[in-house]
Amino acid sequence: MITFEDVVKVYPGGATAVDHLSLELPTGKMTVLVGPSGCGKTTSLRMINRMVTPTSGRVLIDGRDVAGQDEALLRRGIGYVIQHAGLFPHRTVLDNVATVPLLLGETRRTARAKALELLERVGLSAGFAKRYPAQLSGGQQQRVGVARALAADPPIMLMDEPFSAVDPVVRAQLHAEFLRLQQDLGKTIAMVTHDIDEAIKLGDHVAVFRAGGHLAQFATPRDLLAHPADDFVADFVGRDRGLRSLSFDTASDLPVKPVDGLELDEAGRPLGWPGPDGLRETGGVFTKEDSLRVVTDLAIRSPVGIAVRVGPDGAADGLVSHHDIADYLASRRS
């Protein structure tokens, strides 16, 4: 657990970057610090590994004040990933990843063996090992950055806008892979982003900052969307937060109507909706595990305003119109 106890940071020159921050980042979870640019996210993150010293207040890791710990040793136990990866241009990909194990005194051999394993973990083939950072795309560099931070298996990871510099397609891919990785590893992660969508997608908890280094709200993504603490948070989270909050619920309890009017093949799988010019595509199907957001989207895009549910065998087993979804949401609210 990482604890901020009434932490203040005033930079020489007068800017208050962090203003009386008290916050607990739970062990094994990913906490995302989000907020507009300049609101003190990076400063807060860097107080965890002593890259920045608080003006007052304390930062503790598992109850121990970081201020009393040897800087270098503390940092070797904390993975660090930054926006443009910050790879060492003079070292190969493999040696970049082997950096911290080497600092910890492991032999070159062991360090490189570990590094190779990690490259694979982040989805880079061994063919990349001998390349230099300049020979990689932005997305690949970022993967190496993540591998480098993980190499010594630190219990804590700090990530400062790790996915901001790559294009949206690659970013979505990195998100998915990172979530899978975190599911396996269960690190205590503090991640900074200015992108609320990323925060909601990745975070177990989200800390929303506002200008002047104030913590505006600390909540789970679901609570943040459902109950924003004030107008600033509501505005920052976005006007479509109602629709987005549907991402957190599955369609398992959503009542369906019997299949009717839909053209099926002999196995019961949907072929399409009959229309004047032949069959019209359903535009996709959903299962009980899909989110309500997916179902709503399907109903909106369907040529007849109806989303089709299928069972594990792919056979259609129910229909939902957008009226049904609205009724269901209304019934949940009451």
Add this chain to the structure above:
Amino acid sequence: MIQYLTNNADTIWLALQEHIVLALLPVLFGFVIAVPLGYLAVRYRWLYQPLINTFGVLYSIPSLALFVFLPVVLGTKVLSPVNIVVALTVYTVALLARTVADGLRSVDPVVVQAATAMGYRPLRRLTGVELPIALPVVLAGLRVATVSNISLVSVGALIGIGGLGQLFTRGFQLFYVEPILVGIILSVLLAGLADLAIVLVQRAVTPWTRAA
């Protein structure tokens, strides 16, 4: 010419050896002194400008003046080769301290911060990350310093020690062109070879600059 070479092979060989030592020893000393100075100039930003200015002034002192003046300061004999080595070391430091500082300043601060965040202590970060990345810039400065030292050694002949420069003074005294020609050719060859050697070393130790 051939006649001159065969008759004076020993003298020429000695002059060449002396030239190499007088030119390259200061490169070595200068480099060792310039690295910490360059580092300090980057670490303590306010030092950069005064340091650059000081070395600018030092570098502009005519070499002959320095050769003559140093015995007074150091208490060495006028004919001691130490004067040449010290003088050229001063020039080398003047040139390289700035190059090292500029090289270190060219390192992306994000990379330095990443190194710090991973748990490098300052000295190991300097030797393991910052200097290697600054190496292309530093080696470029080293080439200039080496070639310039090789040509400056000859000036020492005017005060009686100067490697191949002694061939020039002898030629002038005797109105005799051969030693002058041999001296010029050898010192140009020497400069070219030294330069080539540094370029080869550079290629070997900075393979990453050619990646991309």
